[in-house]
Amino acid sequence: METAEIRRRFLDHFERNGHTVVPSASLISPDPSVLFTIAGMVPFIPYLTGQQPAPWARATSVQKCIRTSDIEEVGKTTRHGTFFQMNGNFSFGDYFKEGAIGYAWELITRAQADGGYGFDPAKIWVTVYHDDDEAAALWRKIAGLPEERIQRRGLKDNYWHTHQPGPGGPCSEIYYDRGPEHGPDGGPVVDEDRFLEIWNLVFMQEEITDVESQEKFRVVGDLPSKNIDTGMGMERVAYLLQGVDNMYETDQVFPVIERASELTGKRYGADHGDDVRMRVVGDHVRSSLMLIGDGVTPSNEGRGYVLRRLLRRSVRAMRLLGVDERTLPELLPVSRDAMKAAYPELESDFTRISRIAYAEEETFRKTLQTGTQIFDVAAADTKKAGQATLGGSTAFKLHDTYGFPIDLTLEMASEQGLAVDEGEFRRLMAEQRDRAKADARAKKTGGVDTSAYRELRAAGPTVFTGYEELRTDTRVRGLLRDGETVPAAHEGETVELVLDRTPFYAESGGQDSDAGLITADGTELEVLDVQRPVKGLIVHRVRVRKGELLSGQDVFAQVDPEWRVGACQAHSGTHVVHAALREVLGPQALQSGSYNKPGYLRLDFAWGQALGPVTRSEVEEAANLGIRRDLPVSATYMPLEKAREIGALALFGETYDEEVRVVEMGGEWSRELCGGTHVSHSSQIGLVTLTGESSVGAGSRRVEAFVGIEGFRYLAKERTLVSQLADTLNVQPEQLPERVSRLVAQVRDAEKKLAALRAQELGAQAGQLAAGAKDVYGVRFVAHEAPAGSAADELRGLVLDVRGKLGSDAPSVVAMASVGSNGRPTVVVATNERAREWGLKAGSLVRVAAQTLGGGGGGKDDVAQGGGTDPAKTTEALGRVEHLVGETVTRGG
Structure with a gap:
């Protein structure tokens, strides 16, 4: 049964049973502290918690989800994936445990010919929360399950929440016995590979806060109504009904793996390492397709960084499988074709999606070159220091700056006979994640726990009057300072303020928030920012200019009219x-x-x-x-x-x-x-x-x-600039382009003449420099610091001239450095054929010099060039080249 058909049957089943079919929400989470939609119930949280009245008593959806916490485990096991689909049915104060269990049992055991999934009832096991006698009794009553196939578990396994403050409740999970070839008998408490979870029925009845872990949280109280939230794993049901071993082999993922196999000549199933890489490709290409489809673009932060990482991991996996050419143009259309039956918008929007993905692959291909040079220098230094482990800080720099996945660095290090300090790398990654989380929490909300906002939202939504008016009489619903409600705010303080009604536009949809004043008798507040931290609630960050503000006080809110215009x-x-x-x-x-x-x-x-x-x-x-x-x-x-x-x-x-x-x-x-x-x-x-x-x-x-007026001011400023230039050059404004072009041409001619004179001056030195060559263990060695301002091509020409004058009868090495007109140092090294026979290669020598200068470089064995950022170390850089020449010769190459 194809995945699209599994989806259709699920929605049809619940629609026939009075549920409204709700389209999937975007993969992009509306919560600024969460990057993606991570569960099927996320779009329904406001209704489950009672923050907003649900538009329907019953609903059903197939929600797109992304989880990336275990991204580096993708492919290594068959349990980890990034993109997945969660089939769900929801009840908002309507049916509860009996209805949820009944609907689920009916769908999974009804014959396929009658529109069900046709699972064998004798192979179904369930778990319930350890003291949920009601759920256990309902399973016996509705499904006729024997006691031994109803197992009880604790908070870790049978209590569900999002790991964020919000709704939670005990749950009952449905498992399917795949047979003895997959593990020992004894139900899911013994083995969850053989007994595979396919559906989780959550009896949502409590609101929780202070969430520290799956098992450690505080129950605030009962939700306004008992709700049902279920989640059926689409991919798991698909591979059971399609008779394959894992999610990677289902009809929505495996076509990409098949194409990867064709491109690489590697047979899937023949080698575990190759299989891991092909599974990474299958998963990441699909996830990238879905993310770009929902509007994410590659970047170096947030959601865009996750997308960039997924795309680059897939490209790297194909390179490790032996394909150096572009691969996404071959793979992405295959994923589109596998997914379009369920998501037709992927086909209609594929021109945009593919343009973004292919451009990112091309960018990464260029990045690989630069990052590889950095890695080569670090690896050479590590070996020179007699160490066998590359520093975690280097791995982190490659990851953070050049987008190298850690497995890429590990692979390259292994090729050099080195290990990587993964502990230090992961510590630096954790520090970065902590900083990112802290920034996300602090952004616009000052790190305030959203539970404080939800309590204020419970009194009803803030009424926005700003479409019709800029001045509104209103009342203070609540004041917050550092996440805690306070009864009053005093002169000089900055607090957050919630009003019953407001004309102030809260930042959203790209539009910045309004500015203005909120006043009362003897009190004046300056509005600094306006946000919507919780759906339906408008929060003003204000500075008390004078007076005192009390919770419950009547005030007058007025938007700055010039600002609004x-x-x-x-x-x-x-x-x-x-x-x-x-x-x-x-x-x-x-x-x-x-x-x-x-x-x-x-x-x-x-x-x-x-x-x-x-x-x-x-x-x-x-x-x-x-x-x-x-x-x-x-x-x-x-x-x-x-x-x-x-x-x-x-x-x-x-x-x-x-x-x-x-x-x-x-x-x-x-x-x-x-x-x-x-x-x-x-x-x-x-x-x-x-x-x-x-x-x-x-x-x-x-x-x-x-x-508006700023556009006029910009043009007026440009007009003044043009007038000043015209006066200075004594021409009419329309003659400026021709006059400036002529001046630029004159400057370029002068620069060329100066460069030619400088080249002659440098060339005249070649014989003198060759005559002064040092003997370094039998190698004729020339080191020279050229005058500041020498261009890189001039320096290179002088190096080659000197090498030519040294002849070919003895091994020769020439190394020169100069500080360019931009203040950055350049170094060039050249070797003759006899020197290369002795193991002296220009690329290796120049990397040592460039690293001393704070940069990198490379080239061929006969001539190579590098650069850096520290012009004060040119003498030291040339000295290191001489030292490496002697060291190479004395150890026999």
């Missing part, structure tokens, strides 16, 4: 630029991120190459023509499905409710899902002036612009 211009300007990009470049130039504030905007979009000056001008003109047309701007609420039907564009990575706000400018010209504030007609934007265009990652570009 600028914010509306910038956000509407972002929509205009997005529409202009699509008009000029085509519909594939989709927005992938944005930020705007009064007077400024930046917009990231899917595109694989730089925009030339002509294209930039076309985009800028299209944007300003749209502004000049005075297009009406409207905002309409509608169901998400209808918004998709009319072609409203959604921002990648954003999550949307079933009811969405669609902002239109001139109808189809610009139609986007957006919660931001906008002008009422496009002419009110005033002006959009593009100021820059750059790369922000593989397959992604960024444009920046000034908007």
Whole structure:
């Protein structure tokens, strides 16, 4: 049974039993402290906790999930994978244990011909929480399971939560006996390879906090209602029903492994090491496909870093399997074809997805060259010091700076006969993760535990009035300082403030938060920031300028009107630029991120190459023509499905409710899902002036612009600059390009003449330098520091001239260094054929010198070049070359 059919039968079963089918949420978690959606129930947490009323009494979904905590174990075992799908059914205060058990038993044991999965009831085992007598009795009643196939376990195994403060509860897990060939008898408490868990029924009834581990947490109290949250592992059910041994061999993953096998000539199943690498490829290619599909792009932090790591691990695995050419163009389309039956959007969006993935592979191929040079220097130093272990700090640098997976460093070290200090590497990685987690917690929330926000949210959502008004009478619902609610705030303090109603826009959708004041009798607060740390709750960070503020006090909130005007211009300007990009470049130039504030905007979009000056001008003109047309701007609420039907564009990575706000400018010209504030007609934007265009990652570009009065000021500043240049050069402004070009040409001619004179001067030294060669254990050795400012090609020419004058009858080595006009040192080493016969190779010699200079280098055995950052060590660098020459000769090469 194909995975897509397993999915269809699951949803059909629960839809027939009164459940609303809910589409999968994005893989990108809306919680800033969590990178990805890690479980099927995550999108339903607000309903399970009672923070928001559930739109349905019963729901069912197949949720896309990503977990990367064990990424380095992927492929080594058949239990670890990054992307997976969780089939779930949910009840919000409707049915409870009996319903959950009944629905699950019916689906898994019903005959396949009747729409079920057809599992043999005699091979089903279950576990329940150790004191959950009710669940055990229901399994006996509904399924007729004998007591010996109902096993009891503790918190570690049969209590479920997300490892974050939130909902939790005892659970009952369903296992399938795969047979004696997979392990000993005795049920899941004895062996979980033979007895494979396929479904977890969670009886969600408690709210927990202070979560330290699976078993260590504090129960806050009962949830407002008893809920059901279940999770069936799609991949596990698939490999059981498809008669294969593990998730890698299912129909959605194995086609990629088969293609990898064809490309490498390695047979899957013949060698464990090769199998591990092919499983890494199968898993990571699929995960990368799904992440890019949901709007993640490679970067050096957060979600983008995880994606970059997945892509690079798959590329490296193929290299270790013997393929040095590009491989993603061969593998990614195979994964798309395997997944498109369940996720058809992957096919329609494949042009964008593939552009990003292929660009990242090309970037990594270049990175491999640079990183390998760094590794070679470190390995040589390690051996020279008589050590057998490469430092963990080197491995971390290769990982953090050059994107080398640790297994790549381990593999390269092994080839050199070295081990790696993995303990130090993992310590540095843990420190980095801790810093990242601390940054995520502190970002925008000051590290406040979200449970404090949830308590305030329980009183109802904050009513946002800012679409209709900028001034609102309201009441203080709560004050927080350092994560704790406080009764009052005093002059000079900075606190967080929650109001019942507010006109202040909270930062979201790329739009910065509003500025303004909150006042009461004798009290004035400056609004510094506005955020939504919990869905439905708006939190203001304020500084008490004067007076005292009390919880429960009536106040007057007023947005700075000039700030809001600028914010509306910038956000509407972002929509205009997005529409202009699509008009000029085509519909594939989709927005992938944005930020705007009064007077400024930046917009990231899917595109694989730089925009030339002509294209930039076309985009800028299209944007300003749209502004000049005075297009009406409207905002309409509608169901998400209808918004998709009319072609409203959604921002990648954003999550949307079933009811969405669609902002239109001139109808189809610009139609986007957006919660931001906008002008009422496009002419009110005033002006959009593009100021820059750059790369922000593989397959992604960024444009920046000034908007409104800031756009005018930018152009006025440029006009003044042009006028000053024209006056200085005594030409008309339109003659500036020709005049500047002529001056540049004159400067270049002068530089060429100076370089030629310098080369003659250096060349005249060649005979003198050759005549002064030293004897180093039979090797004619020349070391020389050329005058500062010598170009690298000049230095190289002098080295080769000296080597030529030394002749070929005796081994000769020439090493020279110079500090360039940029203040950075360069070193060049050359050897003749006799020297190379003695084991003296230019590449090895130059690496020693370059490392002394704080850099790296390499080249051929006869001539090599390197550089560094420390110009004060050129003498020492040449001395190290001489020392290595003597050491190599005396030890016989």
